Amino acid sequence: MHAIDFERARDAGHAVQLAQQGNTKFIGGGTNLLDLMKGGVEQPIKLIDITRIGLAEISELPGGGLRIGALARNSDTANHPLVRSRYPLLSQALLAGASPQLRNMATVGGNLLQRPRCPYFTDTAFSMCNKRLPGSGCAAREGYNRMHAILGASEACIAVNPSDMNVALTALDATVQVTGPGGARAIPIAGFLRLPGDMPQTEHMLQPAELITSVDLPPPAFTAxxxxxxxxxxxxxxxxxxxxxxxxxxxxxxxxxxxxxxxxxxxxxxxxxxxxxxxxxxxxxxxxxxxxxxxxxxxxxxxxxxxxxxxxxxxxxxxxxxxxxxxx
The missing domain is CATH 3.30.390.50 (CO dehydrogenase flavoprotein, C-terminal domain)
Known part of the structure; x- marks a missing residue:
């Protein structure tokens, strides 16, 4: 593993400023990113620690919805009284994911950006993976594909999104709030994650240096x-x-x-x-x-x-x- 710079952000604005320096990654829980770094899939030159910038609060919105901070832990979110009582679907999905130890570390923002678990992507011994090496091909199409896509795939990639939380957020019409060099913007969950097309290396609609700040849920129409x-x-x-x-x-x-x-x-x-x-x-x-x-x-x-x-x-x-x- 090559040398990595590490800097702790003071707040969201400072984190965005630091992220404009090139091949950098935000790190919260690190449950996905660190695994990919150890395997040589992700190779950032700088990590920006965002664990002390706030953004972990879960609070009611004026219109009756709920705002979940991007740094709220999965376990805290799943067990929060407002989530359990108003959005039980989200609580169920979070508790179905990973293990208790990982849920205690993983964050909502990180879960949104969770990368596929296709073995041809996560193992750099394989030379064919358009997601990791654009233009190299998709080994899964003719290889081991038991876990792979049956809908929305392309010639370039048949990997699937591994997140349980994202499935529930999609059913609940959540909105992803982000901030970046161009200011704040809101992205409906349906348009936040993308299909592979001919650019499978691009999995979401975040722009460079943009930071997820929260996930907003609309007023609860679906509870019982x-x-x-x-x-x-x-x-x-x-x-x-x-x-x-x-x-x-x-x-x-x-x-x-x-x-x-x-x-x-x-x-x-x-x-x-x-x-x-x-x-x-x-x-x-x-x-x-x-x-x-x-x-x-x-x-x-x-x-x-x-x-x-x-x-x-x-x-x-x-x-x-x-x-x-x-x-x-």
């Missing part, structure tokens, strides 16, 4: 009827093969609004508004749940080892809809 289902190889410390975040607003036994986000199937959490619309205006039923699930995976393209994901994703959605809609 939500469920996060994670299907994985083991029940602890495993990434999702498929996950489903379902949030329903019910009135008189019928669905007024529906949100469904799939994880483990694409480069970003996968939502299809047309699938959600199939549920609106009537009670949740097995038939409608199956129709919505089928709509969600329309156009799916599987590879040699992940064909099972097309059926698994649909079953996960139906199961989560049963739980959220009170059918189970």
């Amino acid at each position: 009827n939500t469920f996060y289902l994670k299907v994985r190889d083991r029940t602890s410390y495993a990434f999702a093969l498929v996950s489903a975040a379902v949030a329903l607003e019910m009135s008189g036994g019928a669905v007024r609004q529906a949100r469904i986000a799939l994880g483990g199937v694409a480069h970003k959490p996968w939502r299809v508004p047309a699938a959600e619309a199939l549920l609106v205006g009537q009670p949740v039923s097995e038939a409608r749940a199956r129709q919505a699930a089928a709509k969600l995976v329309e156009g799916a393209r599987a590879f040699k080892e992940n064909r099972f994901k097309i059926e698994m994703a649909q079953r996960a959605v139906v199961s989560a809809l049963r739980r959220a809609g009170g059918m189970a």
Whole structure:
């Protein structure tokens, strides 16, 4: 590992100023970044410690929503009374991720930027990875691809976003607040993470030197009827093969609004508004749940080892809809 400069930021403005010096990285919990640095995947010349700039508070917004500071720890966020009571879907998703020790260190901002766990990306012994070495090819397409994408992939990359939290935030229509050299701006979660296209090395819409300051949740329309289902190889410390975040607003036994986000199937959490619309205006039923699930995976393209994901994703959605809609 090469020599690395280290500097502690005083506040958010100071952090942004320091980040304009070139190949620098912000470090909070470091649970993803340090692993990638040890493996030689990330090679910053400077780390900017942002752990003492505030941004860990979780507070109510004037309009009834919730602001979660970017440096709030995953465990603190999952167990915060306002998150548990108003946004149980987010709490469930956070508690499904990693291990208690990692959740105690990991931050909300870092979780948003969590990088794919594709072995061809994380192991520098492989020379083909467009995400790590643009233009080199995608070894996963013809290699080991059991964990990989069935939706939204490209010829350049079939990796998936590994975050459980991002799936719940997508279903909840969260907004990412950032600050940078050009000032502050708000980015809806749906537009914050991106599909690979022909630039898989670019996973989000942050500009150079921009810093995530918080994640804002809208007023809670989905509280009583939500469920996060994670299907994985083991029940602890495993990434999702498929996950489903379902949030329903019910009135008189019928669905007024529906949100469904799939994880483990694409480069970003996968939502299809047309699938959600199939549920609106009537009670949740097995038939409608199956129709919505089928709509969600329309156009799916599987590879040699992940064909099972097309059926698994649909079953996960139906199961989560049963739980959220009170059918189970």
